Amino acid sequence: MTGVEAARAAADAGAWQDVLAALDDAGERSDEAVELRATALYATGDLEGCLAAWERLHARLAASGDREGSARAAAMTALFLLIDTGLMAPVRSWAARAERVLGDAPPGRVHAMLAMTRTYERLLSGDLEGSREQAAAAIALGEEHDIMPAVVIGNVAQARLLVLEGNVEAGLRALDEAGAQLLAGQVDPLTTGMMLCEVICAAQALSMPELAREWTDLMEHWRGGAAFGGIHGRCRVHRAELLRITGPCDAAEAEALTACAELRPWMRREYGWPLAELGMIRLRKGDLAGAEDAFLAAESIAWSAQPGISLLRLTQGDAATAAALIADAIAHPVDIPWKERPPSGDLRVAPLLDAQSAIAAARADLQTTESAARELARISSRFPSRGLAASASLAQARAALLRDENADARRLALDAARTWAELEAPFESALARVVAGDALAADGNSDGARLQWDAARRGFGDYGAVGHAKDIQTRLAGMPASAPVASTSATFRRDGAVRLIKFGGAERALPDLVGFRYIEHLIRSCGQEIAATDLVGMEQPGAEIDQLGLPALDEQARDAYRRRLAEIEEDIAEAAASNDIGRAELAARDRDFLVAELARAVGLSGRIRTVGGRAERARTSVFRAIHYAIDRIAQVEPALAGHLRGSIRTGTTCCYQPDPIALIRWEQ
Numbered sequence: 137m138t139g140v141e142a143a144r145a146a147a148d149a150g151a152w153q154d155v156l157a158a159l160d161d162a163g164e165r166s167d168e169a170v171e172l173r174a175t176a177l178y179a180t181g182d183l184e185g186c187l188a189a190w191e192r193l194h195a196r197l198a199a200s201g202d203r204e205g206s207a208r209a210a211a212m213t214a215l216f217l218l219i220d221t222g223l224m225a226p227v228r229s230w231a232a233r234a235e236r237v238l239g240d241a242p243p244g245r246v247h248a249m250l251a252m253t254r255t256y257e258r259l260l261s262g263d264l265e266g267s268r269e270q271a272a273a274a275i276a277l278g279e280e281h282d283i284m285p286a287v288v289i290g291n292v293a294q295a296r297l298l299v300l301e302g303n304v305e306a307g308l309r310a311l312d313e314a315g316a317q318l319l320a321g322q323v324d325p326l327t328t329g330m331m332l333c334e335v336i337c338a339a340q341a342l343s344m345p346e347l348a349r350e351w352t353d354l355m356e357h358w359r360g361g362a363a364f365g366g367i368h369g370r371c372r373v374h375r376a377e378l379l380r381i382t383g384p385c386d387a388a389e390a391e392a393l394t395a396c397a398e399l400r401p402w403m404r405r406e407y408g409w410p411l412a413e414l415g416m417i418r419l420r421k422g423d424l425a426g427a428e429d430a431f432l433a434a435e436s437i438a439w440s441a442q443p444g445i446s447l448l449r450l451t452q453g454d455a456a457t458a459a460a461l462i463a464d465a466i467a468h469p470v471d472i473p474w475k476e477r478p479p480s481g482d483l484r485v486a487p488l489l490d491a492q493s494a495i496a497a498a499r500a501d502l503q504t505t506e507s508a509a510r511e512l513a514r515i516s517s518r519f520p521s522r523g524l525a526a527s528a529s530l531a532q533a534r535a536a537l538l539r540d541e542n543a544d545a546r547r548l549a550l551d552a553a554r555t556w557a558e559l560e561a562p563f564e565s566a567l568a569r570v571v572a573g574d575a576l577a578a579d580g581n582s583d584g585a586r587l588q589w590d591a592a593r594r595g596f597g598d599y600g601a602v603g604h605a606k607d608i609q610t611r612l613a614g615m616p617a618s619a620p621v622a623s624t625s626a627t628f629r630r631d632g633a634v635r636l637i638k639f640g641g642a643e644r645a646l647p648d649l650v651g652f653r654y655i656e657h658l659i660r661s662c663g664q665e666i667a668a669t670d671l672v673g674m675e676q677p678g679a680e681i682d683q684l685g686l687p688a689l690d691e692q693a694r695d696a697y698r699r700r701l702a703e704i705e706e707d708i709a710e711a712a713a714s715n716d717i718g719r720a721e722l723a724a725r726d727r728d729f730l731v732a733e734l735a736r737a738v739g740l741s742g743r744i745r746t747v748g749g750r751a752e753r754a755r756t757s758v759f760r761a762i763h764y765a766i767d768r769i770a771q772v773e774p775a776l777a778g779h780l781r782g783s784i785r786t787g788t789t790c791c792y793q794p795d796p797i798a799l800i801r802w803e804q
Contacts, residue, residue: 139164152179181401210234211249222405248277248286255293285327302518329367341483343523369398385421385600408439422603440470443491462492482515490527497534509535526555545575560787566595639776651765658792665789668754759786
């Protein structure tokens, strides 16, 4: 076996160090050996060595007169520069070099590669129209010359462009379709990992943690045996982002630190992404010195640490500097390209406005607080998202509080708190409850304020935000003792097909619902966390996943679908070779069906992915059942409905936790 043959076999097995050893031992210097070396160097974390190898291959092939080979090596250099350096000028330079080498050659495979690279070079450079044109070219050339990475990258870019334009529904549908292509195994692991990362980033930019969570879980499962190069680290950053939302802080920090260690060999400017995420986590945790270190490290490589560093200054007690920094960040957003945040437009500004709202409210700056609230409301209406809507509601609550419109402030803040709780974002929910408590206190309702602040304290504590929890505890300790509160007699009992309810008044009857039975389980287990899957199991003993109304595809089925897709592609190729149009059309229909099945199993728009996604299906089912049940209660007993809305938290786990001051005596 030659050195190249041994290296090729090692590459097929993913043994990249063995690839390098085989080439070195045999002294291989052929063109194929150089390409194998470049790939192995990238896989083992030597980005510069990888780039140098491609550059050497470009020069060698150019000297030998191999125009297409030389242009391809230049295009690969541009691609790897794009993936990890964040430096667009070298990307453009190498792409232009490849185009010069190609000259007037008819469009071919290298042109498809260049189009897919230029698609993201244009997108990250803020040229959305140019990106759209290049994406269309990448798709067309990729389909014509069987370059599937160009097709998939073009499709994902088009989907992100739809989202950035405000066409969220169409953009998510397009991401569904692209995700199906990725999970069907139609492209190489590097392209798959990078594009899965893109899909997650799109969900994060829209403040849709529930969708980002589903795709991150999928990427985590996929990367186990397939991730290439820095994809492992990118997946870790996404997990850290989600843990920053759900908590606990310690787990989020550990994930972010590991991501930094794993990504350091590959990333250049983009290394600021995990650093800034680490800073945000430490800020929430209360480690202000550690947050400052991470933010300044990100800034040192020209990565914007906003809004984190402005919020840090606020927490350090320098509200004036915080206000100046965030105002400048909004007025002059950083144009350095990054794939992990929207390169331009409203979605890039939304997190900055959210921070400005908090900072301005802390300074009692009504004009700025109102301005930030108006802008967030406009953005949330343009980009439908529960997370963005909750941010806008909280900003409006802060403005209402400064205007002494306390009832509106309380209502808006509690709306935001409930939404964030349903999205499993306890830190954000606790922030909103603090504002609700402030509104109640301003109205002289100290008992109500105590109730909301105590809920916020518990939320911060469970999340791991030690500093915030201590601040609220100090506030509670300074309050006068509350007056005794009379208990409320309540009933929530099933009698055959009827549900009997009472909340301090007369008993009423409603037809029983599955959501009522979930609520009854939670009330009986007051204060205890119950998994949504367990609630479903209590009401549907032995229920299979299909009984939730959504069919499942297990790993074996998905693997079979992918094999069938490969066989269908072979059939289409044979039909095309024999000019059998009818056969090709039938095969294409089979392919569309299988791709649609994979899209349903792995879709972004709230659809089910894997058997491991059963918890997500249960979460959605229980959430809808409980909230529909509460809406029915509200029609006959509004006080009970209000109590349940404020006391029941739904999510992957559910809990009935009434406020301590609300003395409820549940009668059987």
